[in-house]
Amino acid sequence: MxxxxxxxxxxxxxxIMREVAxxxxxxxxxxxxxxxxxxxxxxxxxxxxxxxPPFPLLHIDTGWKFxxxxxxxxxxxxxxxxxxxxxxxxxxxxxGINPITSGSQLHxxxxxxxxxxxxxxxxxxxxxxxxxxxxxEKSRAKERIFSFxxxxxxxxxxxxxxxxxxxYNTRIGKGETIRVFPLSNWTELDVWQYTQAEDIPVxxxxxxxxxxxxxxxxxxxxxxxERLPLExxxxxxxxxxxxxxxxxxxxxxxxxxxxxxxxxxVAEMFAARTSERSGRVIDADEAASMEKKKREGxx
Amino acid sequence: MAPDGTSKTPPxxxxxxxxxxxxxxxxxDGKSTLIGRLLYDSxxxxxxxxxxxxxxxxxxxxxxxxxxxxxLVDGLEAEREQxxxxxxxxxxxxxxxxxxxxxxxxxxxxxxxxxxxGASGSxxxxxxxxxxxxxxxxxxxxxxxxxxxxxxxxxxAVNKIDLVDFSPERFHHIVGDYFGxxxxxxxxxxTSIPVxxxxxxxxxxxxxxxRWYEGPTLLEYLETVDADHELAARPFRxxxxxxxxxxxxxxxxxxxxxxxxxxxxxxxxxxxxGRESALVRIxxxxxxxxxxxxxxxxxxxxxxxxxxARGDLLARTDAxxxxxxxxxxxxxxxxxEPMLPGRSYLMRIGTRYVxxxxxxxxxxxxxxxxxxxxxxxxxxxxxxxxNLGSATPVAFDPYAENRETGAFILIDxxxxxxxxx
Ligand SMILES: Nc1nc2c(ncn2[C@@H]2O[C@H](COP(=O)(O)OP(=O)(O)O)[C@@H](O)[C@H]2O)c(=O)[nH]1
Numbered sequence: 002m003x004x005x006x007x008x009x010x011x012x013x014x015x016x017i018m019r020e021v022a023x024x025x026x027x028x029x030x031x032x033x034x035x036x037x038x039x040x041x042x043x044x045x046x047x048x049x050x051x052x053x054p055p056f057p058l059l060h061i062d063t064g065w066k067f068x069x070x071x072x073x074x075x076x077x078x079x080x081x082x083x084x085x086x087x088x089x090x091x092x093x094x095x096x097g098i099n100p101i102t103s104g105s106q107l108h109x110x111x112x113x114x115x116x117x118x119x120x121x122x123x124x125x126x127x128x129x130x131x132x133x134x135x136x137x138e139k140s141r142a143k144e145r146i147f148s149f150x151x152x153x154x155x156x157x158x159x160x161x162x163x164x165x166x167x168x169y170n171t172r173i174g175k176g177e178t179i180r181v182f183p184l185s186n187w188t189e190l191d192v193w194q195y196t197q198a199e200d201i202p203v204x205x206x207x208x209x210x211x212x213x214x215x216x217x218x219x220x221x222x223x224x225x226x227e228r229l230p231l232e233x234x235x236x237x238x239x240x241x242x243x244x245x246x247x248x249x250x251x252x253x254x255x256x257x258x259x260x261x262x263x264x265x266x267v268a269e270m271f272a273a274r275t276s277e278r279s280g281r282v283i284d285a286d287e288a289a290s291m292e293k294k295k296r297e298g299x300x
Numbered sequence: 301m302a303p304d305g306t307s308k309t310p311p312x313x314x315x316x317x318x319x320x321x322x323x324x325x326x327x328x329d330g331k332s333t334l335i336g337r338l339l340y341d342s343x344x345x346x347x348x349x350x351x352x353x354x355x356x357x358x359x360x361x362x363x364x365x366x367x368x369x370x371x372l373v374d375g376l377e378a379e380r381e382q383x384x385x386x387x388x389x390x391x392x393x394x395x396x397x398x399x400x401x402x403x404x405x406x407x408x409x410x411x412x413x414x415x416x417x418g419a420s421g422s423x424x425x426x427x428x429x430x431x432x433x434x435x436x437x438x439x440x441x442x443x444x445x446x447x448x449x450x451x452x453x454x455x456x457a458v459n460k461i462d463l464v465d466f467s468p469e470r471f472h473h474i475v476g477d478y479f480g481x482x483x484x485x486x487x488x489x490x491t492s493i494p495v496x497x498x499x500x501x502x503x504x505x506x507x508x509x510x511r512w513y514e515g516p517t518l519l520e521y522l523e524t525v526d527a528d529h530e531l532a533a534r535p536f537r538x539x540x541x542x543x544x545x546x547x548x549x550x551x552x553x554x555x556x557x558x559x560x561x562x563x564x565x566x567x568x569x570x571x572x573x574g575r576e577s578a579l580v581r582i583x584x585x586x587x588x589x590x591x592x593x594x595x596x597x598x599x600x601x602x603x604x605x606x607x608x609a610r611g612d613l614l615a616r617t618d619a620x621x622x623x624x625x626x627x628x629x630x631x632x633x634x635x636x637e638p639m640l641p642g643r644s645y646l647m648r649i650g651t652r653y654v655x656x657x658x659x660x661x662x663x664x665x666x667x668x669x670x671x672x673x674x675x676x677x678x679x680x681x682x683x684x685x686x687n688l689g690s691a692t693p694v695a696f697d698p699y700a701e702n703r704e705t706g707a708f709i710l711i712d713x714x715x716x717x718x719x720x721x
Contacts, residue, residue, distance in 0.1 A: 006318055006399065015597040016556045019541040023610050023651070047585035048597070049554070052546040135390045142389045145417075159386055163413040163634050165420040165449075168648050168709045186401060188392050 007195050014041070014183040015048040016167065017146060018130070021181050022048075022055050024171035025128040028181075029121070031300060032058040032085070034070045035247045036203050037132030037184055039077075040192050043201045044183065045130075046081060057084035059120060059129075063112035064089060065100055065249035067225050073204045080202075086124070090116035100251045101229065108249070114299040118154045121178065128179045131300045136188045140292035146185045152176040154298035180300065189245075190270045197263040207266065209243040209258045220254035319527045320401045322418040324446070325428035326438035327384065327407035330459040333368075334428065334497035335391055335404050338519065341504040342393050386411055388418035397523040407438055412445070412681040413634035419446050420707075423527040424453040426518070431464045431494070435477045441667040441681075443478075447485035448630055448683070450703040453525050454482070456492040457518060461510065462499055468512045484670055489525075493518055531594040535619035536560030537697070537705045538568075539650035540612045544583075544599050552583055552599035553608055555651070558704035561593040562600075562616065570606060571613040571621050571695030577602040594704075611652035613695040613705065621695045621705060628662070629699070631686045633678040635712060639686075640677055647690060649708040655691040656710070662687065 003011065021028050030045060032038045045054040060074060078085035090098075093111040100108040121129060135142045145161050147169045162170055173179055184192070196203060206223075214221045215235050222229070224237050229251055231237070242255035243266075260269045291299075323331040385406040393400050403418030419425065425446045429439050446454065456478050464470045475492045482490055493502055494510050495518055501507035504519040516524070537558040544552040562568070562579060569576045581601035582589040592598045600614065608614075615621055633639045639658060647656035662685040663672035678684045699706030 009318065009595060012556060012595055012597040016541070019554055019597075020651075023542040049542075049544065050585035050599070051550060051552075051583070052544050136392045139389075142391065143387050161387060161414070163417045163709075165417060165709055166703070166707050167421075168707060170648065170709065170711055172646065172653075172711055186390070 003195070003198050007191065007198065010187055010191060011044060011047075011195070013167075013186065014044050017169075017181060017183040018045055018048045018054075020147075020169055020171060021128050021130065021179075025179070027124070027126050028056040028128040028130070029059045029086075029124065029126040030054070030056055030130040031117075031132070032060050032074070033132065033247075033300075034060065034066070034074045034077075034204060035132070036192055036196060036207060037134065037187075039201050039203055040187075040195055041130060041132045041183060042077070042081065042083070043199060054083060056130075057086050059086045059088065059124075059126075061113055061116045061120060062087050062089045063100075063108070063116070063249050064094065065108075065112075065228075065251060067204070067206055067223075067247065067250045067253075069206050070204055070247060073202070077202065086120070088116060088120035088123070090119060099228075100249050105252050108252075109294065109299070110297070112249075114294060114297055117300065118298045121154065126178070127173065128181055129300075130181050130183060132184050133182050133300060134184045134187050134189070134192070138291050140295055144182065144185070144295075146182055147171065148180045148182065149173070150178045150180060150298070154178065156180075156296050156298070158292065158296065190267070193263065193267050193270055197267060203263075204247060206244045206247060209241050209261045209265075211239045211241050212255065213237040214240045214242060214255060221257070222251060222253075223255050225250040317527070318399050318401065319424065319522060319525065320403070320422045321424040321426060321522065322388075322403040322405050322415075322422040322446075323426045323428060324405045324415055324419070324442040325407060326430070326433075326436045329407065329428040329430045329433075330497040331404055331407065331428055332385060334426070334457065334459065334495070334503065334518075335402055337497050337500055337503050338402070339391060339393050341500060342395060342519075384408065387414045395519065395523060400522065405442075409438065409441070409681055412441065413632075415442060416445055416449065416632055416634070419449045419451060422451060424455070424522070424525050425451050426455045426457050426522075428457045428459045428497075429474060429478070431458050431460045431467075431470055431474065434474045435481065437668055439478070440481055443482055443485060444665070444667050444670070444683070445632065447487060448632065450699070450707075452488040454487045454490045455518065455521060456490060458492065458494045459497050461494040461501065462496040466494070466501075466507075466509045468494075471513075481670075491515065491521055493521065531559040531702075531704065532561060534559035534594070534702050535621075535697075536562045536566075536614075536616045537621065537702065538562070538600065538614040539652070539705070540608055540610055540614065541651050542610060543608070550601075551605070552581070552601045553612075553614070554597075554599045556597045557592050557594050558650070559594045559702055560616075560619075561591055563591040567617040568600075568602065568614050569617045569620060570608055571615050571623055572693060573607065573612075575606045576617055577604040577606055579603075611650070613650055613652075615695075621697050623693045623695045625690045625693045626659075626687065627696070628685060628687050629708070630665075630683060631658070631678065631710070632683050633680060636680055637712070638677040638679045639684075641686075646711040647688075647694075647708050648711065649694055649696055650705060652694060653711075654694055657689050659687045659689045661685075 090112055098108055098111045133141050145164045149162055212223045214223050215237055243258045244255050260266045389404045391402050405415040405418040458471050458474050471494045494513055495502045502517045538555050540553045541555040544554045566579045568579055580603045582592050583599040641658045641660050644655055644657050647654050664675040664684045666673055697705045
């Protein structure tokens, strides 16, 4: 049974998804394989029941996701019977852009932001769902649920459309698009409690287990394959860790934890003293880094 | 339970549930500082956020060597640089009694539409005034907009009370002034609290320096204020969002119950066409229901094949909405280009888009005095009472009776901007 609070959040998210299905010609759901995407997809299946969600999933594959994530993605697509599109920026791939020697900023720019824009253009999507939440980060806290993008996918945070009641303005012109965030009003804790209550499958990396880690700049990086070179003096050691947020493996730091079940994760959340994005190498750069990336078209 | 045996946030705050509220008031009255204080005192600022805050305070802060709590909520680069709030930010916090979503809204008149965005989703408002300055035009404007958008409970937070020596006379003077204006706005309750956002007096804990004040602290108030919209007690309204048609054997209407409740067997009517049928199924992915209430996202199946599409409003035959093509409404204008009577806009009401015109502007409203002023147009951020005409009849309820089915937005047909509401 869902608590009243989660029921209300779920109903709000379902309403948002139905708006998009009804008003847009060619929507898509960004699927990043993480816990938020899992909740979003689960609700999409509920929103349109007994129909299937009237849109495909899109995964932007940078080539550096954890292997467990890719396995999970393919399992989910098959189990739920949804269409999954996978896109990788071909130029970035050809030029060998990677998070280690190219740097996290360039890698994110080319393999995520540019790739996303290319994919949206390639299939002509006019609306794209993302699983971002307002409690994650400062510039996200400012974003509308229906977030307008002008031609070229540009976000103008200083001039957002008013958004009154739940009367979303779904009107756009040619070449313009909308990003839609059905989980805007969810917190990290809500996501885990919902995942637990609805028994939604998640990538095993969220659960604590002994994993080979390298300690680098104070962050615990799990060495998912041989592509991550060890610096002089570094060595991998086994530590019991889990992830609060998943991305490209060299850019996602793990936390030490013994939470190995959904119940234990929820209990850990109550006691949490750091935010989930603290493990994101790409956010630490500067306070405005997320906003800058978002203006350029990042989700 | 947390590993150390204490439970910081219970899985479900008992009884009161979620409260959505906003902070508003004039520039520099201390809205951002107040929210920062609420988060800080509820121990919801996390370690890595504190590190970032200390760094930002040195760079952009206004509080010398102290951390500047306002920087916790001003999220955009331009906001931190200029030290102003441009757009509404949403923050989340919870106490053992309740969880909260707070909308921190901008004080500048220029960004009134962003303030309205924050107010439209809120159940209560915290209106700040600077104890040195008292009630200002923006205090009145924001109070008026809150009342227009259907907010029923208001806190008048007389802030920076430390800068007027915690003076009860000053407090009572401001409260008297405010009541003189706000009485006409029809709020169900107005609660006045002297606070210092910067130093924390009466925010989450009672102040030793304000012993003359006997009411609740701000947090105590927020934990107990009644957020119930009473939507469940209104007549049943169901705007059809999406026709659910997986195959030839199933035809359902997906949407969220806007108000009231419905039970299997009820006779329903499509408001605009007047066609009727009986409700035979309430479908959800978790199984069929016997009844559904306000706020539930469901799919309804009717006994007969009626012509029902997105934009239609379903109601029970014993309590129908009005269906008209001429009506009067208060409009808050949110576009740079003034509102022109005669010009065609796209109106969104419920799930329906319909072309509409403002046939005439009855009067503008002076937000300082609430006086009616004759006018030809409405400029950005102005409010007026308008007569409107829609191209086809629309179903609606008077806004005062039902904010779910009585509200609309107007969209500019050339640039798709949301122009009025
Ligand atoms: N002395 C004092 N200063 C305050 C108080 N609240 C806010 N301030 C200061 O007033 C200024 C404006 O506050 P801010 O929160 O940015 O106002 P906003 O524009 O309403 O968000 C900042 O310099 C704050 O430090 C208070 O209770 N006492």
